[in-house]
Amino acid sequence: MQADLKRRIAKLRAQTQQRKGAARGRPSFHVDKEGAGQIVMVGAPNVGKSTVLRALTNAQPEIADYPFTTRVPLPGMMTYENIQVQLVDLPPITVEFSEGWLFAIIRTADAAALVVDLSTDDLLVQTEQVQSVLGQAKLAIAAAAGEPNEKRGLVVANKLDAPGAAARLVLLREFLGDRLPVFPVSATYGTGVEELRRALFEVLGxxxxxxxxxxxxxxxxxxxxxxxxxxxxxxxxxxxxxxxxxxxxxxxxxxxxxxxxxxxxxxxxxxxxxxxxxx
Missing domain, CATH: 3.10.20.30 (Beta-grasp domain)
Structure with a gap:
């Protein structure tokens, strides 16, 4: 299994190297910052970013089982005790294509939450994919941002309620090591949401x-x-x-x-x- 994962990740990295930039003339977006800070939510298609956003904020994103439901940035305000923190759900990041303006929004945000899917055996491959594409854009999400291209952040391990999620969570933590803290949640059922709320406040610094x-x-x-x-x-x-x-x-x-x-x-x-x- 480990050897198979390494082969798939190596193939993914090769695909990322060949990835072309976004076409010119496409619409661009900007999200004005509000509240105590702005945290962008990034991830592969269908990981449940919109469900996490809805669980934490007053936003009402479109949620569906098909990929690319989120096409434009969608902000929502998360209440943490006596303050508000702005969360921004971004379109999914893929090897094949990601809008150029998406990286501009990530670059100017105060922090980032990488949302991953505990319901799929492709969990580690998807996680590596997003990190690789961010790397191509000269961006990285890190527990403690020490370099100009690093964005302070954490991992939201969503769909904790899925069969086999606990075992995949162990693999994810082994894969990431101390690079990023992992917060498991079930956005659908509310499990871990309050712990995540505090972690998102703390990651703002x-x-x-x-x-x-x-x-x-x-x-x-x-x-x-x-x-x-x-x-x-x-x-x-x-x-x-x-x-x-x-x-x-x-x-x-x-x-x-x-x-x-x-x-x-x-x-x-x-x-x-x-x-x-x-x-």
Missing amino acids: VIRVYSKPPGRKADTSTPFILRRGATVLDAAEAIHKDFVARLKYARLWGQDEYQGQMVGRDHVLEDGDVLELHA
């Missing part, structure tokens, strides 16, 4: 910080969204640009050791921190 005016309660309904690793000074700039020059000190409520203590401008913030700025 952002934190929520709340502003507390002196002498008043913090507004925890509308957080400021900052990149992970952001400092007090970064938060001050996000809250109001005038704070950057006039900031005297800040008080922080967050982890157990911070209950209103003064912190410096370079203090690194954590998700859920409450910040009181004094100018």
Whole structure:
């Protein structure tokens, strides 16, 4: 079985090398970013991307058993606690043909979710196919994006309810190793969806910080969204640009050791921190 898989993957790579670019004159698409971040959903035909989108958001994509149901990018807003994250279902990626604009959308997104199908024995071949085509477009999905062409992401292993899915999940994790984290779900029945919701938030690499005016309660309904690793000074700039020059000190409520203590401008913030700025 392993030898057969290697032959099929080698053949697939050869086909990918011969793949031609999209024809000129075709329509192009762009999706404006909304919410705390934009995550694109990519995958082979019929892996269930649209079903995952519907399970996580308010979007109502067309869902059918035949391939290429999704022909244009379809965004939906996923609620995670007190914020919204934008998910974008993209047309399928194949060796034979993929629209050029599809890669442009992936390139500008904040993160990517590679959706795969646990119901098929072609699981590993399909996964390799998508990764190979992305590679031809000088793109890659990685657990920790360290290179300019890498997009931070994860794998959504859909159709966990299918016969034989558990065994295929083991093979998938062995195949990917530590390259990408895998989150098994059944989008149809809701299994694993809440765990996936949190994972999608975390893959964005952002934190929520709340502003507390002196002498008043913090507004925890509308957080400021900052990149992970952001400092007090970064938060001050996000809250109001005038704070950057006039900031005297800040008080922080967050982890157990911070209950209103003064912190410096370079203090690194954590998700859920409450910040009181004094100018």
